[in-house]
Amino acid sequence: EAGVTQFPSHSVIEKGQTVTLRCDPISGHDNLYWYRRVMGKEIKFLLHFVKESKQDESGMPNNRFLAERTGGTYSTLKVQPAELEDSGVYFCASSLTSGRYNEQFFGPGTRLTVL
Amino acid sequence: AQRVTQPEKLLSVFKGAPVELKCNYSYSGSPELFWYVQYSRQRLQLLLRHISRESIKGFTADLNKGETSFHLKKPFAQEEDSAIYYCALSGSGYQKVTFGIGTKLQVIP
16 A cells, blocks of 8 residues: 655755645545654644645644645645745655544655755 | 653664663643654654553553653664654644654664
Protein backbone atom coordinates (compact mmCIF):
# COMPACT_ATOMS: atom_id res chain seq x y z
CA GLU A 1 0.00 0.00 0.00
CA ALA A 2 1.33 3.43 -0.88
CA GLY A 3 1.88 5.76 2.01
CA VAL A 4 1.21 9.46 2.17
CA THR A 5 2.74 11.17 -0.85
CA GLN A 6 3.73 14.80 -1.27
CA PHE A 7 4.65 16.82 -4.32
CA PRO A 8 7.03 18.39 -5.03
CA SER A 9 9.83 17.09 -2.85
CA HIS A 10 11.69 20.39 -3.18
CA SER A 11 10.67 23.85 -4.31
CA VAL A 12 12.83 26.93 -4.64
CA ILE A 13 11.02 30.18 -5.35
CA GLU A 14 11.62 33.89 -5.02
CA LYS A 15 9.98 36.11 -2.49
CA GLY A 16 6.61 37.27 -3.76
CA GLN A 17 5.96 34.22 -5.91
CA THR A 18 3.24 31.64 -5.39
CA VAL A 19 3.79 27.99 -4.57
CA THR A 20 1.30 25.15 -4.27
CA LEU A 21 2.12 22.01 -2.34
CA ARG A 22 0.15 18.84 -2.78
CA CYS A 23 -0.57 15.96 -0.42
CA ASP A 24 -2.18 12.64 -1.25
CA PRO A 25 -3.22 10.83 1.94
CA ILE A 26 -3.51 7.10 2.40
CA SER A 27 -6.67 5.89 0.71
CA GLY A 28 -9.59 5.82 3.13
CA HIS A 29 -8.03 8.24 5.61
CA ASP A 30 -10.53 10.98 6.35
CA ASN A 31 -8.17 12.96 8.60
CA LEU A 32 -5.52 15.02 6.85
CA TYR A 33 -3.07 17.28 8.66
CA TRP A 34 -0.48 19.82 7.54
CA TYR A 35 2.59 20.58 9.64
CA ARG A 36 5.67 22.72 9.10
CA ARG A 37 9.20 22.65 10.46
CA VAL A 38 11.17 25.84 10.20
CA MET A 39 14.94 25.31 10.57
CA GLY A 40 15.94 24.91 14.19
CA LYS A 41 12.37 24.87 15.45
CA GLU A 42 9.78 22.27 16.34
CA ILE A 43 7.42 20.65 13.87
CA LYS A 44 4.34 22.84 14.17
CA PHE A 45 0.73 22.07 13.33
CA LEU A 46 -0.92 24.13 10.59
CA LEU A 47 -4.36 22.67 10.05
CA HIS A 48 -6.57 19.59 10.09
CA PHE A 49 -9.17 18.43 7.59
CA VAL A 50 -11.83 15.85 8.20
CA LYS A 51 -12.82 14.83 4.72
CA GLU A 52 -13.28 18.16 2.92
CA SER A 53 -14.02 20.23 6.04
CA LYS A 54 -11.48 22.25 7.99
CA GLN A 55 -11.67 20.90 11.53
CA ASP A 56 -8.92 23.04 13.02
CA GLU A 57 -6.95 25.77 11.26
CA SER A 58 -5.56 27.38 14.40
CA GLY A 59 -1.97 26.88 13.28
CA MET A 60 -2.18 28.71 9.97
CA PRO A 61 0.29 31.59 10.28
CA ASN A 62 -1.58 34.20 8.24
CA ASN A 63 -3.89 34.71 5.28
CA ARG A 64 -1.11 34.14 2.78
CA PHE A 65 -1.67 30.45 3.37
CA LEU A 66 -4.68 28.72 1.81
CA ALA A 67 -5.43 25.03 2.19
CA GLU A 68 -8.05 23.09 0.31
CA ARG A 69 -9.23 19.53 0.16
CA THR A 70 -11.81 19.34 -2.56
CA GLY A 71 -13.75 16.09 -2.60
CA GLY A 72 -12.10 14.94 0.58
CA THR A 73 -9.20 13.27 -1.20
CA TYR A 74 -5.93 15.08 -1.86
CA SER A 75 -5.12 18.44 -0.35
CA THR A 76 -3.24 21.50 -1.56
CA LEU A 77 -1.52 24.18 0.46
CA LYS A 78 -0.91 27.41 -1.41
CA VAL A 79 1.37 30.17 -0.23
CA GLN A 80 0.74 33.51 -1.94
CA PRO A 81 2.82 35.62 -1.89
CA ALA A 82 5.70 33.69 -0.35
CA GLU A 83 7.97 35.39 2.17
CA LEU A 84 11.45 34.45 3.36
CA GLU A 85 10.14 33.18 6.70
CA ASP A 86 7.96 30.61 4.91
CA SER A 87 11.03 28.52 4.15
CA GLY A 88 10.98 25.12 5.83
CA VAL A 89 9.78 21.58 5.43
CA TYR A 90 6.04 21.08 5.05
CA PHE A 91 4.72 17.73 6.18
CA CYS A 92 1.38 16.15 5.51
CA ALA A 93 -0.08 13.35 7.61
CA SER A 94 -3.25 11.31 7.48
CA SER A 95 -5.17 9.03 9.81
CA LEU A 96 -8.35 7.05 10.05
CA THR A 97 -11.43 8.26 11.90
CA SER A 98 -11.94 4.89 13.49
CA GLY A 99 -10.03 2.93 16.03
CA ARG A 100 -8.95 3.86 19.50
CA TYR A 101 -5.76 5.70 18.64
CA ASN A 102 -4.99 8.59 16.36
CA GLU A 103 -2.00 7.16 14.56
CA GLN A 104 -0.91 9.71 12.02
CA PHE A 105 1.08 8.55 9.01
CA PHE A 106 3.46 11.14 7.64
CA GLY A 107 4.55 11.95 4.13
CA PRO A 108 8.18 12.60 3.20
CA GLY A 109 7.72 16.35 3.31
CA THR A 110 8.21 19.19 0.82
CA ARG A 111 11.27 21.36 1.38
CA LEU A 112 10.38 24.95 0.47
CA THR A 113 13.10 27.53 0.03
CA VAL A 114 12.10 31.15 -0.48
CA LEU A 115 14.94 33.35 -1.77
CA ALA B 1 -0.99 25.81 26.25
CA GLN B 2 0.41 22.42 25.38
CA ARG B 3 4.14 22.05 25.14
CA VAL B 4 6.74 19.30 24.77
CA THR B 5 10.31 19.82 25.94
CA GLN B 6 13.27 17.72 24.88
CA PRO B 7 16.32 19.15 26.66
CA GLU B 8 18.96 17.47 24.50
CA LYS B 9 19.32 18.16 20.80
CA LEU B 10 22.13 15.61 20.47
CA LEU B 11 22.88 12.50 22.46
CA SER B 12 25.88 10.32 21.71
CA VAL B 13 26.29 6.88 23.24
CA PHE B 14 28.47 3.86 22.55
CA LYS B 15 27.01 0.70 21.12
CA GLY B 16 25.77 -1.51 23.95
CA ALA B 17 25.36 1.37 26.37
CA PRO B 18 21.96 2.29 27.84
CA VAL B 19 19.99 5.10 26.25
CA GLU B 20 17.59 7.54 27.83
CA LEU B 21 15.98 10.30 25.81
CA LYS B 22 14.26 12.81 28.02
CA CYS B 23 10.87 14.35 27.45
CA ASN B 24 8.71 16.59 29.61
CA TYR B 25 5.33 17.94 28.71
CA SER B 26 2.68 20.40 29.81
CA TYR B 27 -0.98 19.88 29.02
CA SER B 28 -4.28 20.64 30.70
CA GLY B 29 -5.90 17.26 31.04
CA SER B 30 -4.79 13.78 30.06
CA PRO B 31 -2.88 13.77 26.79
CA GLU B 32 -1.86 10.92 24.59
CA LEU B 33 1.93 10.68 24.52
CA PHE B 34 3.98 9.39 21.61
CA TRP B 35 7.51 8.91 20.44
CA TYR B 36 8.12 9.38 16.73
CA VAL B 37 11.40 8.52 14.98
CA GLN B 38 12.99 9.66 11.74
CA TYR B 39 15.82 7.52 10.39
CA SER B 40 18.18 8.94 7.81
CA ARG B 41 16.42 9.53 4.47
CA GLN B 42 13.17 8.11 5.78
CA ARG B 43 9.92 9.70 6.77
CA LEU B 44 8.71 10.40 10.28
CA GLN B 45 7.09 7.33 11.79
CA LEU B 46 5.43 6.39 15.03
CA LEU B 47 7.69 4.42 17.37
CA LEU B 48 5.42 3.90 20.34
CA ARG B 49 2.58 5.42 22.35
CA HIS B 50 1.97 5.40 26.07
CA ILE B 51 -1.53 3.92 25.91
CA SER B 52 -0.40 0.63 24.44
CA ARG B 53 2.47 0.24 26.94
CA GLU B 54 4.45 -1.67 24.34
CA SER B 55 8.13 -2.24 23.67
CA ILE B 56 9.20 -1.52 20.12
CA LYS B 57 12.72 -2.33 18.89
CA GLY B 58 13.72 -2.69 22.53
CA PHE B 59 12.53 0.82 23.43
CA THR B 60 10.10 1.52 26.25
CA ALA B 61 8.64 4.73 27.61
CA ASP B 62 6.96 5.22 30.94
CA LEU B 63 4.50 7.99 31.56
CA ASN B 64 5.08 9.73 34.89
CA LYS B 65 2.13 12.03 35.46
CA GLY B 66 3.57 13.45 38.67
CA GLU B 67 6.72 14.63 36.89
CA THR B 68 4.92 15.14 33.56
CA SER B 69 7.62 13.12 31.86
CA PHE B 70 7.68 10.46 29.16
CA HIS B 71 11.32 9.43 28.82
CA LEU B 72 12.34 6.90 26.17
CA LYS B 73 14.71 4.14 27.25
CA LYS B 74 16.62 1.25 25.80
CA PRO B 75 19.01 -0.92 27.81
CA PHE B 76 21.53 -1.59 25.02
CA ALA B 77 21.92 0.81 22.11
CA GLN B 78 22.47 -0.54 18.59
CA GLU B 79 23.98 1.28 15.64
CA GLU B 80 20.68 1.11 13.77
CA ASP B 81 19.07 3.14 16.54
CA SER B 82 20.83 6.26 15.26
CA ALA B 83 18.04 8.64 14.26
CA ILE B 84 16.14 11.72 15.38
CA TYR B 85 13.57 11.00 18.07
CA TYR B 86 10.58 13.28 18.64
CA CYS B 87 8.45 13.23 21.73
CA ALA B 88 4.89 14.33 21.01
CA LEU B 89 1.47 14.69 22.54
CA SER B 90 -2.10 14.92 21.39
CA GLY B 91 -5.46 15.50 22.96
CA SER B 92 -8.13 12.84 22.86
CA GLY B 93 -9.76 12.04 19.57
CA TYR B 94 -8.12 13.02 16.31
CA GLN B 95 -6.52 16.27 17.33
CA LYS B 96 -3.28 17.82 16.21
CA VAL B 97 0.05 16.49 17.45
CA THR B 98 2.40 18.80 19.31
CA PHE B 99 6.05 17.89 18.86
CA GLY B 100 9.21 18.49 20.81
CA ILE B 101 12.24 19.81 18.97
CA GLY B 102 13.72 16.34 18.62
CA THR B 103 16.83 14.62 19.94
CA LYS B 104 19.39 13.26 17.52
CA LEU B 105 20.70 9.96 18.84
CA GLN B 106 24.12 8.97 17.61
CA VAL B 107 25.27 5.45 18.46
CA ILE B 108 29.02 5.14 18.20
CA PRO B 109 30.32 1.73 17.06
